[in-house]
């Protein structure tokens with residue numbers, strides 16, 4: 001925690017100016033009435049403009065300010081070590097150059113909580129390494145099973161895909177996903193493949209994943225440190241055997257489970273809509289947090305149609321769209337405060 005007056009506050013765009021204005025209003029009002037400055041938490045952020053807009057909403061900034069938490073934009077044109085000082089750094093920017101900057105900063109400033117370490121984030125930029133952790137989890141309790149759909153990685157020669165799929169024993173239909181996830185629209189361009197021959201039309205590098213019928217509903221499990229929030233989203237409908245026999249080809253499908261596809265208020269079959277049990281989610285989140293070394297992520301989970309508790313994780317996203325998570329402003333401010341508290345607890349008594 002720091003005292004006031006230590007903050008450097010560079011403004012780069014409209015969003016940042018708004019944030020700085022919110023912060024400044026608080027600083028001036030305290031100085032003006034001569035109250036001694038309270039301890040405060042300074043959070044530096046390096047986010048895309050889309051993310052700044054969706055995450056730094058007035059309801060978060062206002063609540064945070066009342067709790068002594070101030071968000072300060074990191075100036076990408078200046079050395080990171082010359083800025084701040086920060087208690088926490090939040091970041092989600094693409095590119096190797098940024099990863100190196102933030103890793104270097106993390107090593108030189110162990111007193112700052114960097115959310116999250118770039119090498120751990122990197123793990124989620126590849127759809128193969130992303131799900132490796134899940135396959136190795138130990139979730140053998142009575143609240144359900146969590147696995148990963150059977151999948152195959154293809155890095156070259158599209159003409160060999162039909163044969164490779166055959167050898168691996170993958171069952172059709174398949175979902176084809178770009179192997180690398182870099183935040184681009186292209187990395188979210190997904191295809192459904194209904195027959196083996198057409199698979200050679202796809203462009204590697206890819207993950208080919210068995211399509212799991214799940215009743216058209218997906219569970220988005222948001223994790224913020226130890227907090228978990230789960231929402232329902234619409235997803236792809238079941239594909240019947242009959243339909244599969246009739247169809248051939250590969251078809252691109254749109255972003256079916258985006259925020260606009262919320263299914264929380266829909267009138268759904270309870271056996272499809274019922275959320276995964278809380279102990280299962282807690283166990284999953286705890287183990288993933290440890291294994292991935294991340295505190296800010298979400299997990300896309302589906303329930304195998306016709307079962308009560310057989311789940312598959314199909315996607316994990318770093319620093320997802322928390323702005324759409326119900327109650328995110330409280331969850332996030334509590335989380336930021338808990339970081340400082342745990343830091344204080346760890347400090348040896350003098």
Ligand SMILES: O=P(O)(O)O[C@@H]1[C@@H](OP(=O)(O)O)[C@H](OP(=O)(O)O)[C@H](O)[C@H](OP(=O)(O)O)[C@H]1OP(=O)(O)O
Nearest residue numbers: 051054182183184258259315317318319320321322
């Ligand atoms: O754009 P939003 O707010 O829907 O958030 C996206 C996430 O949506 P979700 O919160 O899961 O509904 C989205 O999740 P999905 O991959 O769509 O499941 C990604 O996390 C996306 O980041 P990136 O493009 O992979 O870097 C996220 O995009 P960024 O906001 O990080 O650019």
Ligand SMILES: Nc1ncnc2c1ncn2[C@@H]1O[C@H](COP(=O)(O)OP(=O)(O)O)[C@@H](O)[C@H]1O
Nearest residue numbers: 149175188209210211212235236257300314315
């Ligand atoms: N193995 C699968 N079985 C059934 N549906 C799937 C599968 N994988 C993906 N989907 C559907 O495709 C959507 C996008 O896939 P996802 O892996 O989450 O990619 P993205 O990173 O672009 O969100 C999911 O929300 C879900 O509707």
Ligand SMILES: [Mg+2]
Nearest residue numbers: 257300315316
């Ligand atoms: Mg997804």
Ligand SMILES: [Mg+2]
Nearest residue numbers: 181315316317
């Ligand atoms: Mg994703």
